[in-house]
Amino acid sequence: MTSPAWSTVTDELTAEVASGVMTITVAKPDEANRMTPEALAKLEQVAAGLAQRDDVNAVVVTGSGGEHFSTGLLNPRLRASMSKHDIIALVRLANRAFTALEVAPQIVIAAVNGPMRAGGCELALACDIRIAAETATMHLPEVMWGGFPGAGGPMRLAAIVGRGKALQLIATGATIDAREMHRLGLVEEVVPAGEVKAVAAAMARTIAAAGPLATRGAKRIVRTRLDASSPAAAEVADALRYALEWSEDVDESHVAQAEGRVPRFKGR
Numbered sequence: 001m002t003s004p005a006w007s008t009v010t011d012e013l014t015a016e017v018a019s020g021v022m023t024i025t026v027a028k029p030d031e032a033n034r035m036t037p038e039a040l041a042k043l044e045q046v047a048a049g050l051a052q053r054d055d056v057n058a059v060v061v062t063g064s065g066g067e068h069f070s071t072g073l074l075n076p077r078l079r080a081s082m083s084k085h086d087i088i089a090l091v092r093l094a095n096r097a098f099t100a101l102e103v104a105p106q107i108v109i110a111a112v113n114g115p116m117r118a119g120g121c122e123l124a125l126a127c128d129i130r131i132a133a134e135t136a137t138m139h140l141p142e143v144m145w146g147g148f149p150g151a152g153g154p155m156r157l158a159a160i161v162g163r164g165k166a167l168q169l170i171a172t173g174a175t176i177d178a179r180e181m182h183r184l185g186l187v188e189e190v191v192p193a194g195e196v197k198a199v200a201a202a203m204a205r206t207i208a209a210a211g212p213l214a215t216r217g218a219k220r221i222v223r224t225r226l227d228a229s230s231p232a233a234a235e236v237a238d239a240l241r242y243a244l245e246w247s248e249d250v251d252e253s254h255v256a257q258a259e260g261r262v263p264r265f266k267g268r
Helices: 037-052 076-081 084-102 119-125 153-161 163-172 178-184 193-209 212-227 230-245 248-259
Strands: 006-009 013-018 021-026 058-063 107-112 129-133 137-139 175-177 189-191
Touching: 013 037, 021 037, 021 193, 037 084, 058 119, 058 193, 084 119, 107 119, 107 193, 119 137, 119 153, 129 178, 129 193, 153 163, 175 178, 178 189, 189 193, 212 248
Parallel strands: 021 058, 058 107, 107 129, 129 189
Antiparallel strands: 006 013, 013 021, 137 175
């Protein structure tokens, strides 16, 4: 196995880059991949830096091992051991980290390799595309603890499944399986548990091989359409299309097609 071109490792989160794809792994399998303050701080740092990473054209987020994606940030036992100030600080840190991931210019794929709960769901919702293992489940239990998802979950969930279904899932604390997630549009694909990371990695490599100006532009347009009005999205699309048309990448694409080879995109 070849070594990644770039990597950073903490005890609880890893980020590796190879072939234009960054793979971010929540790595605390002894606690079902709970995200600690240290892991969230590293995630915020890595995600915020993606805007300057010309060597990264797609991102995969997953959990270590094969049993859990992430159980989130807190549980009743942990909450009982923390001050209110510490809890608020942790949730705000998660909010910043997930927002940094959401607004990264690259397309981000969640490889949901197992159950996700609470903040783990919010991490997946901050990604652009979600691929789930057949064993994956989604559970937002915060109301059962007297709280609500505080790291962007309600907003992102409602944008995908609609206001009513989002409120139902949050307010009942229901657990749904991978097939139901797919039916609701929460995940784009459901695959056998042992294949989810490979499927996500293959999709990421396909995206990474495409023109970065094109994929990043498409993400900006989609985000503008979801965040604002259709005219605003059209304005962004027109501006980005103009810039793209005069780019070296478009010229390279035409030349490569004529020569019958794979384009060598440079992102400019």
